[in-house]
Every structure is written in C-alpha cells, then in structure tokens.
Amino acid sequence: GRHNVLNALASIALADDLGVDFNLVARSLASFAGAKRRFEPVYLSSRVRIVDDYGHHPTEIEATLQTAGSL
Known part of the structure; x- marks a missing residue:
C-alpha cells in the first residue's frame, strides 16, 4: 500500500545519499516480498x-480496504 511506497522512497533517498548503486537498489526493491499475510495474493485471475x-x-483493516479499493 501507500506506506510501502513511502518506505521505498525513503530507502532510495538514503541509498542515494550513501552512494549505493541505483541498479542494486532497484533489484533489491523488485525482489522485496513484504510481510507474510499482509495483502498477500492467494488467487489471481482476470476477473477475481x-x-x-x-x-x-480497525486502522489496519481500513488501510487494507483502501489499498483494495485502489486496485
């Protein structure tokens, strides 16, 4: 969700400040799996x-519903 985007942006900014190669940062973010059972896809099809x-x-449920609604 939105917090993952903000965390990724902060990571990119810090890595840039530390002189870390952007390609390494991009590969690391691309392979990030996230926490188990946090909006984890179980089944995907063209319709479902x-x-x-x-x-x-309640705060976590609200964030989940907001993320789902933005898909």
Missing part, C-alpha cells in the same frame, strides 16, 4: 483477486 491479510485492528 483474492488476498490474505491479517489486519485485526
């Missing part, structure tokens, strides 16, 4: 998308 999300707090 099923995700597993452990969100159990």
Whole structure:
C-alpha cells in the first residue's frame, strides 16, 4: 500500500545519499516480498483477486480496504 511506497522512497533517498548503486537498489526493491499475510495474493485471475491479510485492528483493516479499493 501507500506506506510501502513511502518506505521505498525513503530507502532510495538514503541509498542515494550513501552512494549505493541505483541498479542494486532497484533489484533489491523488485525482489522485496513484504510481510507474510499482509495483502498477500492467494488467487489471481482476470476477473477475481483474492488476498490474505491479517489486519485485526480497525486502522489496519481500513488501510487494507483502501489499498483494495485502489486496485
């Protein structure tokens, strides 16, 4: 979701400041799998998308629904 984008941007900025090669940063971000059961795809087809999300707090559930709504 949005927080992952913000975290990725912060990582890119820090890596740039430290002089890390951008290609390495891009490969690392591309291979990032995220946390288990946090909007984890379970089934994808052209018409249906099923995700597993452990969100159990109202704030987490709201973030999950916002992300799902933006797809």
